[in-house]
Amino acid sequence: MPPETLTPERILEATEEVLRRYGPAKATVVDVARALGVSHGSVYRHFRTKAALREAVTARWLDRTSEQLATIVDDEGAAADRLGRWLATLFEAKRHKAGDDPELFATYMTLIGESGGVVERHVGDLEAQLAKIIEAGVGEGAFHAASPTTTAHAVFAATGRFHDPCYAAEWSRPEITADFEAVRDLVLRGLRG
């Protein structure tokens, strides 16, 4: 039986597993290679440095959320509904990431602190999705926004309480859902206004 082909995706899966097991301070490329049963040279053929590998695994972790949200952007229905659902889904996704596996979440927070532009790129992706929904809302005559891009940036900032990791500790409070709904409604009224 020929050995399974070493793809970037397999390396990234193994890297997440190694990070989960050893933590970000101790995990090495050699650990990843060992977990895959390959030489560390094989890993370096796909990711030229340890930093590049860590950045790629962080981007993959963040992209899982963007991909989930992208389906809402392309949904049928009124832009206001999609925007409300998009914000709720983002909050839900972040809350799950933080609450379901706090250690892995902390690991990714460390990686994000190390990494260059990964988060900026992620935020850019999310704001581009928001801008698309806002633009659709303007087209429907439901939203008013001189610049969908600027407005998307403002909406993202105004809802930070419900997606920015610096608030992760608050996401398990019972009143957080009501708080989210009040901010979401305020933002939606602001877009209509």
Place this chain on the structure above:
Amino acid sequence: MPPETLTPERILEATEEVLRRYGPAKATVVDVARALGVSHGSVYRHFRTKAALREAVTARWLDRTSEQLATIVDDEGAAADRLGRWLATLFEAKRHKAGDDPELFATYMTLIGESGGVVERHVGDLEAQLAKIIEAGVGEGAFHAASPTTTAHAVFAATGRFHDPCYAAEWSRPEITADFEAVRDLVLRGLRG
């Protein structure tokens, strides 16, 4: 000449100075007493524990911002103007605290992390001020809000980017003023909507 009376205010001033000089890890009540030329017993007559003293100095630091904002609440003029000015003044005050003396700011962030309900009380004060302005706006027919208290809580959350210390690093970016204005305008439209 009789010695100056030892007031809580004088003790708090000396405590801030001692914290500034030694940092939160090393500053002691004995240092504060020495700076005032009194025994540490005299300090403990006003603040029963070191924790109580640190909490009082933190509350005083936060109250300076609330007091500055309180004057806007009682100003003349349309509620929408007052709300815009209130948010801008809060942002400006926090930005100055973070930027003018970063070491003292970091010291207070440490104290806030230690303290019990000081921040909750501060946020409660600020949201009560916001609720008063929102209520006035509802009275003018300019704002729509089923519950000024709930809406104040939502407005405070929606503008966190511009007052929550976890964003302090962003407040020196050149684009932050435009970001603030976009969020403020979105929130104001939401209140009118």
